[in-house]
Amino acid sequence: MEGCRAPLLNGWITPFIMGFLLCMSIPLASAKVRRYRWEVTYELQSPDCLEKLVIAINGRTPGPTIMAQQGDTVIVEVKNGLLTENTAIHWHGIRQIGTPWSDGTEGVTQCPILPGETFVYKFVVDRPGTYIYHAHYGMQRSAGLYGSIHVSLPDGISEPFAYDYDRNIVLNDWWHKTTHEQAAGLSSIPFVWVKEPQSLLINGRGWFNCSQAGTAVCNSTNPQCSPFVLTVVPGKTYRLRISSLASLSAFNFEIEGHNMTVVETDGHYVEPFVVKNLNIYSGETYSVLVVADQEPSRNYWAALNVVSRKPDTPTGLAIFNYYPNHPRRRPPTAPPAGPLWNDTEYRLNQSLKIRARRGYVYPPPTTTDRVITLLNTQNRIDGHTRWAVNNISFTLPHTPYLIALKHKLHHTFSQSAPPETYDRANYDIFKQAANPNATYSDAVYRLKFNSTVDIILQNANSMVPNNSETHPWHLHGHDFWVLGHGPGVFDPVNDPLRKYNLVDPIMKNTVAVHPYGWTAIRFVADNPGVWAFHCHIESHFFMGMGIVFEEGVERVGRLPAAIMGCGDSHRLPRH
Amino acid sequence: MEGCRAPLLNGWITPFIMGFLLCMSIPLASAKVRRYRWEVTYELQSPDCLEKLVIAINGRTPGPTIMAQQGDTVIVEVKNGLLTENTAIHWHGIRQIGTPWSDGTEGVTQCPILPGETFVYKFVVDRPGTYIYHAHYGMQRSAGLYGSIHVSLPDGISEPFAYDYDRNIVLNDWWHKTTHEQAAGLSSIPFVWVKEPQSLLINGRGWFNCSQAGTAVCNSTNPQCSPFVLTVVPGKTYRLRISSLASLSAFNFEIEGHNMTVVETDGHYVEPFVVKNLNIYSGETYSVLVVADQEPSRNYWAALNVVSRKPDTPTGLAIFNYYPNHPRRRPPTAPPAGPLWNDTEYRLNQSLKIRARRGYVYPPPTTTDRVITLLNTQNRIDGHTRWAVNNISFTLPHTPYLIALKHKLHHTFSQSAPPETYDRANYDIFKQAANPNATYSDAVYRLKFNSTVDIILQNANSMVPNNSETHPWHLHGHDFWVLGHGPGVFDPVNDPLRKYNLVDPIMKNTVAVHPYGWTAIRFVADNPGVWAFHCHIESHFFMGMGIVFEEGVERVGRLPAAIMGCGDSHRLPRH
Structure with missing residues (x-):
């Protein structure tokens, strides 16, 4: 156990992965196998009072929360109970060290699971923290196929912060059009956009005004859409594990009248800081501590607001219920409206506050072996509206990369090297750009095993004048250090010197690139496999906003036939 | 060429299949390869003015008509352009002699075609006539994946009837709920029924009253839903090739003021008879001759009405346009309302009129080797509403039968022999029956190769009091002789003697079993392969109303890896 705890407590010295491997080599006394049997099916449900087909796990959306302890092996037998659709499930934040075929990324690490078939995911949860899982196939995540993973510390080891109760808060946005229809619209000429979500869901529950439901079945008294109630005992401290599975929206989450202390993100401890409300982007998780320290004779709103895009969706609401008040008693006040939706600086500043907690810092390598700059743009290719990085709009091949690379099926995807940067001298990120040379490609970035890689994510104007969106980028198979964020065009000479944090950067698996801004990350390519890196907005990845890394694929063991x-x-x- | 024509003209003597094989052994001078390249995609379309996602082929529903000549080889490269859904296409009425793996029946003859992949169907169209194709996977046919196959005679050979023009009429029923939602409802407890169709489509065009469309996009002036116009020149004779792809409805088709002479059904010439209107069941095709012999100064309605179920759908309309009147000029009269929906006798009598055309009769074997009686019932199993035959509700296995039987993967489906009959002495077909012993099964009827098999389809009351539905049964891989139809319970002693037509029975691939009635068919198990036989109502097959035959699977050649x-x-x- 000491071997395992050492890198956590002594992280200033021991490199992170080394420590982890050391940990893995010493069996944990408490390591267990956590086995889940899931069936994925379509179900008619009413998450926001309007009846709609959802993709559920064992009848529920969000699906069951996976509860495990650090070092446990999780086995999930996923039976595809859909009629004509395949599926695949990604374990977001789990690095899959030694099990790259269990990453659940269709087209990258596996073939899809056919209807009627069962695929067994097996992986070790090697770090404590808050993670999520979700479909990684088409836009099935948007249809409801998602849930939470909570990994606790081994017995006898404590978090570096105290709380009385642990609660789960899963955030999402919700549309009434099917994901098939949304995807067909995204692929159409002219482009058909689904527009803003009809409602925001907190733990799978939202509220839509049934008087606008037309001929759809909508029942505002359906218990399925009664607001989520978080009951608290006055004086107690609550750890809220908040995660966003949003398909599109950047969120701001606030509990009326209560501060939140941020203590964890993406499985890493955060040097605590206090916020009135939390900005959270799709694919991120946070733990915050909330003390039930307000006037206890009433309830309070928990409010979910859209930021970064001009909102056209009512605030998502849950009830922060002081025991013993009636859990359904509406708070007497108006729900928090959140910060100004277009206050980019507010959000950038909150991003900059997130640093590794003292005593739990894993310092990054001080130098890098390779810098890849990725310009994020919206493009038009052959009449289609697409997203691209460095003018390349990503398409998934039909033979998963992990199989193709391991078995040298090089004809199955483009063998050209995708571009390391863009034409910085001539590209104006503040202008609508035609990007006339954008192309489709499924080429792969091949990384030298164990090399250190920096990625500069450079945001730009979309095809709409004076518009730049927030893109939360998620890296599979790794955590990365967040070296810095900044407004405008990244300056490769000065920004690394002046704006990089090489002392106590947070490690994450998902990070936002703010409108017209840049975000720099660093990671070590030490996990043999093939890993997607993409915008976590469901439609953006579908429209090409992603890349794929290969590293050490020759070290990957025999691939399971099931993929x-x-x-x-x-x-x-x-x- | 003589070798090929012989069985048609001399069918009284030459057994049908023998004649076919003879034909195949003499290369037809005119035999061609007809190659089609199709992509199956989701498209937003408005077949009845209301916008809905459809499954289209090369952007269209109905898909392209396959035009070929007898003896041609048809090659269809089907690219699955759906995002997350598989597909498979069945060539309905094509017997697939020598190519049982091209039948396109998911779970029976092939694995589904994955997104992004291309499957090549290759088969010979060995008989002239009117056929159809459609998805045979889940309920994708209902989503729009269907079309027509027209096989003409070889050059220099004429049909035994004359006409000036050949026109295609494809009939269908249409719902606004997605097929995913319909299927989820059918599988739910409690059962959720989609109810009657919102509109009826003639060549893919219907009309829905947009004032009832709620929040859906609906535009009654959208050209996609303008009625189909059949323009005729006064005095000319039209061959209408009419087919029904209905998901549920039994149809009656009528051209106001014009008689129709029935001359072909399912690729076989019919001894001509005249009708005012034609009953047509899902999976059937008919050719009728219509003379434009009415007052030419006006247009007439072509009307499609629902029969057998109490209609709750407006009459489907097309315009029978006398040239040179304006094609959109509405006829001055009310459209035909069709026969009484519940006049079973009317429909039974029309069925009884259908006999093989003189000179084109293939007499059936006078005796049979095996009689299988199939009681058609609605059942409840574990709370699910299902259909069953002999109390067995069919489920598809995950390994296609053709592969499992050829490769002796006997563990992949039930090895028990399904029942040959039902408890005739104690079953009252006129009563709502609880059928408490119904079970699921994927067992197969194994037929002795080259044996003659009779099937007695016995209808019964559904789970609704005083209700019995029409079931159109379709046999893959064969035509069968329609020996007889009758009301009530089949009498195995007297009905074969008194009601069977062994002289000039029509051959078909799809035949209706009328409410509370029976239908007897005969076929020769001479086509090595595995063949589905099922109710062609999309939801009924989905709910278990089907069986599977194996015959001579040991004679099937090496299976293509692509299945x-x-x-x-x-x-x-x-x-």
Whole structure:
């Protein structure tokens, strides 16, 4: 156990991954196997009072929360109970060290799971913290296929902060159009956009005004859409594990009249800081501590507001219920409206506050082996509206990269090297750009194993005048250090010197790139496999906003036959 | 060419299949390869003015009409352009002699085609006539994936009837709920029924009253939903090739003021008879001759009405336009309302009129080797509403039967023999029956190769009091002789003697079983393969109303690797 705790307590010295490997080599006395049996099905449900087909796990959306302890092996048997649709589930934030085929990323690490078939995901949860899982196939996440993963510390080890109760808060946005229809619109010429969500969900519950429901089945008294109630005992401290599975929206979450102390993000301890409200982007998780320290004779609103995009969705509401008040008693006040939706500086400043907690810092390598600059743009290709990085709009191949790279099926995807940067001298990120040379590609960034890689994510104007969106980028298979954020164009000479935090940067798996801004990250390519890196907005990745990294694929063991069955993997021998 | 024509003209003597094989052994001078490249995609369309996602082929629903000549080889490269859904296409009425893997029946003859992949169907169209194609996977046919196949005679050979022009009429029913939602409802407890269709489509065009559309996009002036116009020249004779792809409805088709002479059904010439209107069931095709012999100064309605179920859908309308009147000029009269919806006798009598055309009769074997009686009932199993035959509700296995039987993967489906009959002595077909012993099964009827098989389809009351539905049963891989239809309970002693037509029965691939009635068919199990036989109502087959026959599977050649990739076919060696 000492070998395992050492890197946590002594992280200034021991490199992170080294420490982890050391930890793995010493069996944890408490390590268990956590086995789940799930069936994925379509269900008619009313998350925001309007009846709609959802994709559920064992009948529920959000799906069951996976509860495990650090070092446990999680086995999830996923039976695809859909009629004609395949599926795949990604374990977001779990690095899949030694099990890259369990990452659940269709087209990257596996073929999809066919209807009627069962795929077994098996992986070790090597770090404590708050993670999520969700479909990584088409836009199925938007249809409701998602949930939480909570990994606790081994017995006898404590978090570096105290709380009385642990509660889960999953945030999402919700549309009434099916994801099939949304996707068809995104692929159409002219482009058909689903517009802003009809409602925001807190733990799967929202509220839509049924008087606007037309001929749809909508019942505002359906218990499925009664607001989530978080009951608190006066004086107690609550750890809220907040995660965003949003398809599109950047969120601001606030509990009326209560401060929140941020203590964890993406499985890493944060040097505590206090906020009135928390900005959270799709794919991020946060733990915040909230003390029930307000006047206890009433209830308070928990409010979810859209930021970064001009909101056209009512505030999502839950009830922060002081025991023993009636849990359904509406607070007497108006719900918090959140910060100004277009106050980018407010959000940038909150991002800059997030640093690793003292005593739990893993310092990054002080130098890097490679810098890849990724310009994020909206483009038009052959009449289609797309997103691109460095003018390349990503498409998934039909043979998953992990199989293609391991088995050298090089004809299954482009062998050209994707660009390391963009034409910085001539590109004006503040202007609507035509980007006339944008192309589709499924080429891969191949990384030298164990090398250190910096990524500069450079935001730009979209195809709409005076508009730049927030893009939360998520890296599979790794945590990265967040070296810095800044407004405007990244300056490769001065910004690393003046704006990089090489002392106590937070490690994360998902980070926002703010409108017209840049975000710099660093990671070590030490996890053999093939890993997606993409904007976590469901439609943006669908429209090409992503890339793929390969590193040390020659070190990956024999691939399980269960990930094969599509594209050219058909032709491989099976065992 | 003589070798090929012989069985048609001399069918009284030459057994049908023998004649076909003879034909195949003599290369037709005119035999061509007809190659089609299709992409299956979701599209936003408005077939009845209300915008809805449809599954289209090359952007259209109905898809392209396949035009070929007898003896041609048809090659259809189907690219699955759906995002997360698989597909498979069945060539309905094509017997697939020698190509049982091209039947396109997911779970029976192939694994589904994955998104992004291309499957090549290749088969010979060995008989002239009117056929259809459609998805045979989940309920995708209902989403719009269907079209027509027209096979003409070889050059220099004429039909035994004359006409000036050949026109295609495809009939369908249409719902606004997605097929995913419909299927989820059918699988739910309690059962959720989609109810009657919102509109009826003639060549893919219907009309819905947009004032009832709620918040849906609906535009009654959208050209996509302008009525189909059939322009005729006064005095000319039109061959209308009419087919029904209905998901649910039994149809009656009528052209106001014009008689129709029935001359073909399911690729077989009919001894001509005249009708005022034509009953047509899902999966059937008819050719009728219509003479433009009415007052030419006006247009007339072509009207599509629902029969057998109490209609709750407006009459489907097309315009029978006398040239040179304006094609959009509405006829001055009310559209035909069709026969009484519940006049079963009227429909039974029309069925009884359908006999093989003189000179084109293929007499059936006079005796049979096996009689299988199939009681059609509605059942409840574990709380689910289901259909069953002989109390067995069919489920598809995950390894297609053709692969499982050829490769002896006997663990992949039930090896028990499904029942040959039901408890005739104690079952009252006129009563609501609880059928408490109904079970699910994927067992197969194994037929002796080249044996003659009779099937007695016995209808019964559904779970609704005083209700019995019409079930159009479709047999893959064969035509069958329609030996007889009758009301009430089939009498195995007297009905074969008194009611069977062994002289000039029509051959078909789809035949209706009328409410509370029976239908007897005969076929020769001479086509090596595995063949579905099922109610062609999309929801009924989905709910278990079907069986599967195996015959001579040991004679089937090496299976193409392309049909594999699901269930236990993964494990087979590939070449």
